[in-house]
Amino acid sequence: MTEPAIRTRELRKRYGDVQALDGLDLTVDRGEFFGLLGPNGAGKTTFINTLVGLVQGDSGTAEVFGFDVEADYREARDRIGLAPQEFNVDRFFPIIEVLEHKAGYHGIGSTEARRRAEEALKTVGIWDKRDTRFDWLSGGMKRRFVLARALVSDPDLLILDEPTAGVDVQLRHDLWNIINRMNDEGTTILLTTHYIEEAERLCDRVAIMDSGRKVEVATPGDLMSRGTDTIDIGLADPPRTAPRLDVDGVTEVAVTDDGLSVTAAGGSQTAPELMRELERQGHTVTSLDIRRASLEEVFVDLTRDDREYAEVSA
Numbered sequence: 349m350t351e352p353a354i355r356t357r358e359l360r361k362r363y364g365d366v367q368a369l370d371g372l373d374l375t376v377d378r379g380e381f382f383g384l385l386g387p388n389g390a391g392k393t394t395f396i397n398t399l400v401g402l403v404q405g406d407s408g409t410a411e412v413f414g415f416d417v418e419a420d421y422r423e424a425r426d427r428i429g430l431a432p433q434e435f436n437v438d439r440f441f442p443i444i445e446v447l448e449h450k451a452g453y454h455g456i457g458s459t460e461a462r463r464r465a466e467e468a469l470k471t472v473g474i475w476d477k478r479d480t481r482f483d484w485l486s487g488g489m490k491r492r493f494v495l496a497r498a499l500v501s502d503p504d505l506l507i508l509d510e511p512t513a514g515v516d517v518q519l520r521h522d523l524w525n526i527i528n529r530m531n532d533e534g535t536t537i538l539l540t541t542h543y544i545e546e547a548e549r550l551c552d553r554v555a556i557m558d559s560g561r562k563v564e565v566a567t568p569g570d571l572m573s574r575g576t577d578t579i580d581i582g583l584a585d586p587p588r589t590a591p592r593l594d595v596d597g598v599t600e601v602a603v604t605d606d607g608l609s610v611t612a613a614g615g616s617q618t619a620p621e622l623m624r625e626l627e628r629q630g631h632t633v634t635s636l637d638i639r640r641a642s643l644e645e646v647f648v649d650l651t652r653d654d655r656e657y658a659e660v661s662a
């Protein structure tokens with residue numbers, strides 16, 4: 349089978365006045381670590397809920413490894429492990445039993461379910477809490493448990509809806525390591541996050557969503573190269589007014605205490621030409637520092653227009 353892990357076509361979902369999904373076309377390849385970014389209300393959770401059958405789209409199609417999420421619900425659902433944003437865990441049983449039930453729900457026999465439950469708890473580092481009820485776990489352990497529950501069915505597609513929201517730095521790194529290991533072993537990952545750094549570090553590609561639509565899909569590096577970089581240039585004898593710099597990509601030149609601050613698209617390509625131009629004009633360059641656009645800046649740029657429109661029209 350060569351179908352992608354996820355493929356949606358023209359997926360739409362409306363809640364009253366809100367078009368939560370507005371013709372979403374998205375393909376996630378097998379084995380990818382794919383990030384889904386978007387401001388609050390962009391439709392990320394609605395999209396995920398459509399994939400796992402919690403929400404029925406109004407029109408369009410969604411497939412998981414070639415299985416239609418509605419017509420082939422069972423086949424599609426059994427391939428997905430979901431760690432949702434909200435905890436919806438059975439609170440009355442020891443957590444190891446909750447995992448065994450979950451494996452059983454996916455058609456796994458009791459001996460194998462026990463083995464999987466043990467393995468999942470060890471993987472996320474809460475084996476010693478196996479006989480504890482969910483309510484008695486700390487906030488961080490709850491996050492670990494929700495990941496264990498997603499892993500217990502040994503999914504081909506792991507969906508993580510803001511897995512590190514509100515956790516401390518140590519746990520965030522632990523969770524990243526676990527997820528990365530799953531991905532190295534071949535599991536496709538779909539991750540939503542508001543921590544742009546998380547997407548930058550982990551994801552092969554990211555989709556930026558806004559108002560139920562895909563705004564962009566690219567590698568984090570590609571997206572960052574579309575932003576404007578800042579080049580701080582030290583000059584031996586800083587000028588009082590900004591010189592005219594006729595160099596491709598330069599959008600702004602400002603005078604600083606030590607020299608100039610130049611804003612340019614593709615800073616690292618622009619810098620050599622910029623230095624030549626300054627030296628041609630008689631300046632001596634003493635230092636040069638390029639600050640690349642962050643994914644966060646590009647994200648804000650790509651989603652800002654709609655925000656402003658939404659605010660004006662609200």
Ligand SMILES: Nc1ncnc2c1ncn2[C@@H]1O[C@H](COP(=O)(O)OP(=O)(O)OP(=O)(O)O)[C@@H](O)[C@H]1O
Pocket residue numbers: 363366367368386387388389390391392393394395
């Ligand atoms: N069950 C529902 N009933 C009514 N409106 C809903 C429902 N679920 C989602 N919405 C609306 O659909 C839109 C998309 O919501 P969704 O939760 O998918 O966004 P999101 O991108 O996951 O946001 P966040 O980053 O805040 O989690 C929002 O305007 C939301 O209020």
